[in-house]
Amino acid sequence: MIWCGALVVSRLTRTRLLNPKVVHTMSIVMNTDSSRRSIRLWQLISPALPVGAFHYSQGLEQAINRGWVNDVETTESWIAGLLERCIGSVDLPIICKVYDAWKAGDKEGVKEFDRLCRACRETAELRDEEEQMGTALCDLAGELDETLPAEKMGFTAAFAVIAVNNQIPLEDALNGYAWAWCENQVLAAVKLVPLGHRMGQRILRDLGPVISDAAANALQCGAIGVTAPGFVIASASHETQYSRIFRS
Template sequence: MPRGMITGTAITITMAEAASLARLMTWLSPAFPVGSFAYSHGLERAIHDGLIRDRQSLREWLEALLGQGSAWNDAVLLAETWRQTRAGEDIAEVAELAEAMSGSRERHMETMLQGGAFVDAMAAWSGEPPAGGEGPIAYPVAVGSAAARHGIALADALTAYLHAFASNLVQACVRLIPLGQRDGVATLAALEPVILRTAQRAAGSTLNDLGACTIRADILSMNHETQYSRVFRS
């Protein structure tokens, strides 16, 4: 067997591919110190207002965010950052655009603080910030740049990012609705085709494809800023 290869009955994986997969799993796991567990992305307000009550309403809400909302825009920005980084181009403009597209003060805090924490944690691998330079950077831009610099395929990075987005919000709702763990897992299973389709679309997207129509989610994120009693930061 050649060095640097892991073989199985049906596939052969190079050590480089295995390392990329392991890094991607680490970077987008709940254990990676970006603080994603502290954010509900406005869902806490939606639950407070009775708009999300059960597994079905949660699934429909997340489908909209993934296909036509903030998660879609994140995927487009991640993909553009990945391509520009691979081409050796400056990502400052896409980073500025990503920050400007935050729909509310809390959404801005969510993406910028998570992006900054991601950059800090990435020092364990490279010791360097993403190609956009030092300072705050939006979360999808930070992930897209890191994925490109570490040889992670765009489709894999997009799928993992979108899955982590959905998984984090499902776990928030497990605590808030409350939703049972089985219903949480069932929600993720139902969202799998949506995640894969969105990742495929985003892989072929350009910045001209940016845009969202989940206005209620954006408004609820703004309302959450003044909610009297809350568990999450957004």
């Protein structure tokens, strides 16, 4: 027997592992598995996912109506602020909690954090958005033969459960969720401010570091809570806004 770090292998096994053909085959298998997980994540965060995300601006429409958001700079500042203080402090930590609970087979834990997520939606429109998108995602997942809890979940918890089912790494799931949210906000801003599509892409590029930082903080900290009163005011005011395109 030959010691190789902490691994003990026979001479025959060692010879086979060092065989370039064997190593190449193992690399192909590992890369294929990783690619499949990535592709599943892309499907989950695609704008084509039929959950109705394009119906919602999450208060952005009211912020524009009030003049808080009116150009490229204020648009990027608004989205980055919500990414840090709302998505990064509620959605992403909730995904971490649900991901760990579902992975451990803790169905009650999934239910508990789903309820907490809904409780953090501070206006009727935000709660409706969470529930309606969650119902749509759960219905779709059922048609795609995903294993889900018996009760319908909000969108955030359902996203985490599906990520576990498809062995999507948690950090990738967090980055993907945050990216999809930012993309939806930018698309709304392009219509409402309005902005050019190229300016929208510039904003998305600049938000990249904010997305990765928010995901990293969620993994390390895990504290849950909204700290954006202006956002809540905008969302609540949107409920009675006379002329509007979006549901939130």
